[in-house]
Amino acid sequence: MTLFHARTGRLRAWARRTIWGIIVAGSLSAVVIPIFLIYRREGDNARSVVEVGPQGVSHTGDFTHVVGSVASVDFEDKNFRVHFEFTPHGTLAGDDGVLASAISVSLFYTTRSVDVTMMYMQGATIDYPFDMYKSYFEILANKDREQLHRIAVSLTFLGMLQTVEFVPVVHLDPSDTYKISLQILTRRSPRTIGFSLFIVLIMWAISIAIGIIAIQVIRSHRISDEHILTLGITTLFVLPALRETQLGIPAIGCAADVLGFYWNMAIIAISSIMILMTSALRWKEPSIDHEINLIHQQHDMQTKLASEMALAEDEDDYDDDENPVEDRMKENPFYSETHSDTQGAGVYGMECLDEEEQSQLMVTGSRSKPQTFKGWINNTPAPG
Numbered sequence: 001m002t003l004f005h006a007r008t009g010r011l012r013a014w015a016r017r018t019i020w021g022i023i024v025a026g027s028l029s030a031v032v033i034p035i036f037l038i039y040r041r042e043g044d045n046a047r048s049v050v051e052v053g054p055q056g057v058s059h060t061g062d063f064t065h066v067v068g069s070v071a072s073v074d075f076e077d078k079n080f081r082v083h084f085e086f087t088p089h090g091t092l093a094g095d096d097g098v099l100a101s102a103i104s105v106s107l108f109y110t111t112r113s114v115d116v117t118m119m120y121m122q123g124a125t126i127d128y129p130f131d132m133y134k135s136y137f138e139i140l141a142n143k144d145r146e147q148l149h150r151i152a153v154s155l156t157f158l159g160m161l162q163t164v165e166f167v168p169v170v171h172l173d174p175s176d177t178y179k180i181s182l183q184i185l186t187r188r189s190p191r192t193i194g195f196s197l198f199i200v201l202i203m204w205a206i207s208i209a210i211g212i213i214a215i216q217v218i219r220s221h222r223i224s225d226e227h228i229l230t231l232g233i234t235t236l237f238v239l240p241a242l243r244e245t246q247l248g249i250p251a252i253g254c255a256a257d258v259l260g261f262y263w264n265m266a267i268i269a270i271s272s273i274m275i276l277m278t279s280a281l282r283w284k285e286p287s288i289d290h291e292i293n294l295i296h297q298q299h300d301m302q303t304k305l306a307s308e309m310a311l312a313e314d315e316d317d318y319d320d321d322e323n324p325v326e327d328r329m330k331e332n333p334f335y336s337e338t339h340s341d342t343q344g345a346g347v348y349g350m351e352c353l354d355e356e357e358q359s360q361l362m363v364t365g366s367r368s369k370p371q372t373f374k375g376w377i378n379n380t381p382a383p384g
Contacts, residue, residue, distance in 0.1 A: 050168040054152040055177035062090035063152035064141050070159045070166065071115065073186065075133065076250065078120040080186065092151065120186070128254040129196040129246070132187040139180045150178040157182065163247045165189040188248070196246045200260035203239060207264040207271075210235060214271035217278050224279045232272025239264060 003015045011019070054063035065087045073080040087093075123133030141151040159166030164186060171181035188196075210232050216222040243249065243261050252261070 050155070050157045050170060050182070052155040052170050052172075052180055054154040055172065055180070057090075057152045061152065062092050063154055064088055064092065065154045065156070066139055067156045068158065070161060070164075073161060073164050075120075075123070075125050075131065075248070078123065078133065079117050080120070080135070081115055081117050084114050084116060118184075123186075125250040126254055128248075128250055128256055129188045129193045130255060132185060135184045135186070137182055139182070140178065142178075152178055153180055155180050155182070157184075163189055163192045192247045196249070196256055199242060199246050200256060203242060203260045203264040206235060206239070207267040210271045211267050214274045217275050221282075224275055229276060229279060232268050232275060235268050236265065236272065239268065 002012075004011060054061065054065075057063050067085045067087075069083045069085075071081045071083045118135050118137060120133040120135050123131055125131055139153050139155060141153045143151065155170075157166075157168050159168075165188065167185040167187070169183045169185070171183065173179055173181065213222070213228060213231070217224050217228065222228075239261070243252075243257075246256060249256060
């Protein structure tokens with residue numbers, strides 16, 4: 001089987017579907033794969049945010065190594081929780097790796113792991129997704145009950161949260177080499193900001209589309225069926241749920257809402273009211289002429305679809321189990337059919353009114369049961 005029809009020179013249906021599948025798969029791969037690689041690269045860079053070696057001593061001397069790892073962030077309460085672990089080195093460590101003597105590290109004096117809640121000094125969630133927060137803390141160590149016996153400290157700070165980016169800045173005091181000061185800037189990750197802006201664009205696209213439909217209904221007299229009438233009202237309830245899909249978004253009132261959500265809700269609400277009011281004011285009780293026009297439209301549509309089916313059958317442009325024209329005929333609300341296969345030919349029964357019944361409808365406003373006739377779609381005479 002060739003890719004093209006011998007008579008028309010057009011691509012066959014299966015070839016068109018294959019080409020479109022390749023185009024869609026290639027487009028998705030061109031977007032998804034690079035973004036995934038960027039995600040992995042940023043994740044690797046964030047796994048070891050900052051490292052500070054012991055000041056004033058060598059790596060074989062006496063010092064305490066502190067490892068701080070961010071466990072969680074709460075921008076609403078302006079704090080983040082850091083998990084600290086302490087490891088003694090040199091003469092501070094005994095044979096089994098524990099402390100030879102008690103030491104104090106800031107406010108605690110043990111090598112046991114601890115969780116400390118750090119407070120943010122600056123930042124507000126109202127700026128989401130562009131909000132930034134600052135925190136500052138110092139690490140000191142000395143032997144217990146010997147405040148003048150200072151111990152060198154080394155620090156490793158890890159930030160590994162998916163939706164947050166940490167930018168630590170180390171401050172070393174030349175006059176006090178035993179103290180490590182760390183200022184941490186916390187902000188939303190580029191992935192979080194990008195996804196938030198993507199959701200904002202989606203909400204704008206939906207609201208603009210509904211606004212265009214409202215203009216078409218008012219100015220161009222577009223038919224507003226039950227789907228058009230309920231579309232805007234349904235979207236008003238869907239939009240808040242779509243907003244909540246933004247990662248870590250606070251309560252309504254942040255910068256992302258000013259960029260889109262407020263205006264989107266207003267556009268959709270106004271458009272829905274305009275569509276409903278226009279449909280209510282323009283509604284008229286259907287006349288007999290309207291029903292006759294529907295009958296003519298039914299007949300024209302059946303004739304057109306039957307011609308398309310015959311043409312598609314000649315070009316072998318569809319499978320026996322997949323007939324797009326037949327599906328379109330079934331979707332016609334005026335169409336009823338009885339179908340049977342006889343040596344590859346389809347017999348289709350179509351309901352319509354003859355001229356006598358149309359005249360009766362125009363005079364009396366009513367009609368008897370429509371006459372049913374059967375005709376072969378290949379233009380052979382109707383049986384009987």
